[in-house]
Amino acid sequence: MFDEAKPQNKLNFYDFLTLFFVIGYLIIELFPSKGIRTAESQYLYLNILNIVVSTCIFLIPQLRMNLIKISFKKNYIFWGYIAFFSLCCISALCANNQNLSIFRLSQLAVFLMAFINFIILLQSRFYLIFKIAFLVGFFAFLQAGKALSNINFSNSSTVANEISIYLRGNTGNINIFSASLLTKLPFMFIAILHYKHVLAKWFLTVSLSLSLICIFFINARASLLTLIIIFLVISIYILKNKLVTKHFLVYKIPFLLLPFIAAFLYTNSVKKNVNDEGRLGNTSAVERLQQINSGDVRLFLWKNAAKMTEKNPVLGIGIGNWSIEATPYEPPKTNHFSFHPHNDFMETFAETGVLNGVLYFSLFIALLFVNLRILFKKKEFDDKQTVALLALLLLIVYGIDAFFNFPRYRPTMQLAFILLLVISILNSLRNAQETTEDSKFPRYSFWGIICILFAITPLYVTYYSYQTMLMETKIYQDPVHNDITAKPKMKASDILKLDPKFPNILQTSTASFDEYIGTLFYVENNFDEALKYFDRANKINPYIGKADFYKYYIHLKRGQNDSAYIDLKSSFYRRAWNIEIYKRLLKMAIVNKDSTEIFNAYKHYNKIHGDINALKEAAFSLTFLNYNKEKLINFVKFENDKFPIESRLKVDSLTNALYAKKSNNSITTITKKQLLVKNNLTNGSDKFSETVNLGYYYSRNKDYDKAIMYLKKSLKYPNRTDDGKIEFTIGLCYAAKRDNTNACEFLKIAADKNYPRSKEISSKLCK
Known part of the structure; x- marks a missing residue:
């Protein structure tokens, strides 16, 4: 006892x-x-x-x-844990x-x-x-x-x-x-x-x-x-x-x-x-x-971990490198990435x-x-x-x-x-x-x-990790983090003063700090510095493609269309995350009279997304290059048959319409307005109820960024309800994102309108 x-x-x-x-x-x-x-x-x-x-x-x-x-000589648990740490250290030598x-x-x-x-x-x-x-x-x-x-x-x-x-x-x-x-x-x-x-x-x-x-x-x-x-x-x-x-x-x-x-x-x-x-x-x-x-998502991640282990069986990809090295194994449908495979055992196999x-x-x-x-x-x-x-x-x-x-x-x-x-x-x-x-x-x-x-020994790293986390918090709350056209709260010099050391990527997006520094330099019109940091960002995380996308912006502003075309293709083939980047590439292909690129871009995008609209966009783009109508019809028919019956196009009427539309349009250059076009609500976006309900829907589904976007839009309607519920929900969304500054701002508005619980939550959150 x-x-x-x-x-x-x-x-x-x-x-x-x-x-x-x-x-x-x-x-x-x-x-x-x-x-x-x-x-x-x-x-x-x-x-x-x-x-x-x-x-x-x-x-x-x-x-x-x-x-x-006490003798630890035969204690396998003690020495097993020491050996585990030692092999993790050795695996770091193989890390990119x-x-x-x-x-x-x-x-x-x-x-x-x-x-x-x-x-x-x-x-x-x-x-x-x-x-x-x-x-x-x-x-x-x-x-x-x-x-x-x-x-x-x-x-x-x-x-x-x-x-x-x-x-x-x-x-x-x-x-x-x-x-x-x-x-x-x-x-x-x-x-x-x-x-x-x-x-x-x-x-x-x-x-x-x-x-x-x-x-x-x-x-x-x-x-x-x-x-x-x-x-x-x-x-x-x-x-x-x-x-x-x-x-x-x-x-x-x-x-x-x-x-x-x-x-x-x-x-x-x-x-x-x-x-x-x-x-x-x-x-x-x-x-x-x-x-x-x-657990379909977990199974998908575990399969990826097995593939990475099979490819790197001896020392793995390097301890801590999953968040970067797993990116090529994931479908590039979005800009959301897995930071872990949701299984420590599989992660150990893959990393070490x-x-x-x-x-x-x-x-x-x-x-x-x-x-x-x-x-x-x-x-x-x-x-x-x-x-x-x-x-x-x-x-x-x-x-x-x-x-x-x-x-x-x-x-x-x-x-x-x-x-x-x-x-x-x-x-x-x-x-x-x-x-x-x-x-x-x-x-x-x-x-x-x-x-x-x-x-x-670890004190230097843990100290700078803490400082880096505080900087990442400011970046996460900066509007430019999600929208490059927004007005930033920070300057590139603010990040350079800290010089984030460990880790060199953001834990919320796997993008590097250098990429964000380059983004701020771009907003400040310091293009030379922006290009330098975008190149550094590509070395740190070469799989995202956003740095090349921003470089494409810069080259367009400078009138360097050939360089812009190269960088856009580089970004697209790394991660063709939505149809917007696909459309941009098709327009650039038209400008460069590159029908081969239109076909390649369609095959790449369609393989990922399987979207019938991609075929329609490709066909439309080919008409501007005076592509042979018979070959175009055969191409559309062949690709059209690969889609479900209910979503297939009417080929003949489509191609006739495309050529008719072509005669009333011309694409000779890509304007700044086209580059900075924003996604808007469609089919009734002027209706307050649709906008606010979308906001509540995304809030319930924990997609706080979209919830905030739609709820803020709903505040602009004159016929909206004004009981404070919208501001209250926006405040909760910001609180869920740990952005207490904005959360308190909207919760205070809701409290002033006497919305239930807003004063109580505001007092707890905004001390």
Whole structure:
């Protein structure tokens, strides 16, 4: 029993110091968000904390009691994790973008050092594990309680939007927030089983209930599946150890079951009144579980990861390089890219090679084996088995999330992972808990100095990563980020002053900072500098094609049509994301009397989009080159037959119409007006109801950029409703994008018009 291993009945100063350090790590859950993401500030803080803890361990021998007595030589989990990190470092040598590899390696190094610190701190104080479990429950109470306190569940019209905003904590994503709370459930379970004091049990029960309410509201399929497996494992554990006694049924079971029942009933009662068909609305947990197989996007990403692994089996594409190297494997239908394959195991194979992928997966097998052996080998129920249960439940939570998502670079999830490693290692080591009062403490240690130096090493990268994140936040909120014709809030010199170092791409778009600098130089009419940075952007991420598209703009303004034509083709064949760029290329082909390019452009675009309008545009363009009418008809007929019957063209009437239209038109040059043409609403765009309903539709579907665009357009109509609802929704959309400045501006307008909940949300968001 761990209680018997304590040198004293009461906690001593060094026990409190150890718990203080543990709180230091756990406090990242409550970090305020100062930018588009919180992860970078968490990594910087943890890096500094690692340095402090490592220095204290070096200077205070009592914190490393009996460390020399523990042998790690045969501990495959410990050395497996070290080997995994080492192979990640080696894979960086093969990366096309080594800046990204260094960025990711620094983040992995922060938690490797945290892992070492926890090993040293707890190897002689493993009896503190249940107090640590209680502390985790306390932070779960703060984390879940803070999120839920911001939501008004009585207003069914805004609940779904508020859930999407507030039930993500400081993680930036509701799925990550749900997974973060799930990692805390095992700690609360074993603390409830361990503690006898009724106040401790009730506090943990309340904390567990709040966490489950958040999880049920978020309704993530992976989280619901994890809950079911956790429930089954705990049930098997209880039955296997014959814990179903009268005392257990009265003093243990209610504290475990009541939170599940209360949370499930409460969330379902609220959701029944929510007017939203999505996962955050009135879709039940059962319905979400029935959708568990609808993972077409994930399967597509996993197949891409398999292709990349097959192409680079030895060392992969380089740690951290997925967000760039996966782009050519994805259909270029949009300018939205995958940043992860939603499977940490597949990502490891693709980024670092087959050997490291097998090693990483083997870590989880070893963790499973070690903890199951403790659970089933010992016949008598004791604390060691309870801790093995904790580790097994943590493994289930993290393992499922790693299979469906990407927890490796999420600080809150990585903290759970290293606790899983530390608990499994120390719980399996013999005499890990034994301490003696007359232990001899070596004053200084060569390895202690090495640990301090290793803790300091990532500091340069984590510091500049934080600064880069703050700059990216400003860029994300700049109108030019989405529309080059808009008036920018920033200047190119503003970014150059910071000189973003790590990473060298934006985490919201995979475009490089150099591309955005070039865009701002273009807006400032400094074309020479713009071209220089666009060329640099192509070297950093050569797959997007936007830099070449902007270069095409510049060459047109300078009257360099040949260069413009080359750059437009380069952009188009990298990513033909919509029909607008296709039309531009056809016009340039007409100007250059290049019928071959028209055919090539059509084949490329049609292969991606399969759009009958592409055939119509190609046929129309060929008429301007006096292309043989008979050959044109044969071309249209041949291509027309490839489309579904309902969408096919009437070939003869089409070609006659095209030639008739050609006689009334001429295309001799591409004007600036044509280049900067904007997409407008069609078929009734003058109707207020259509515009505002589109805005509400996109808001419900979490496409906040389009929602804001249409809702702002609806504000221009004189016959619009003026109750503040439109401004309120725009404010919520901006809040969801973490653009608090604009969010507060529109929420204040809604509050002035006395729209329900606007004052309350404004006061919370705009402090």
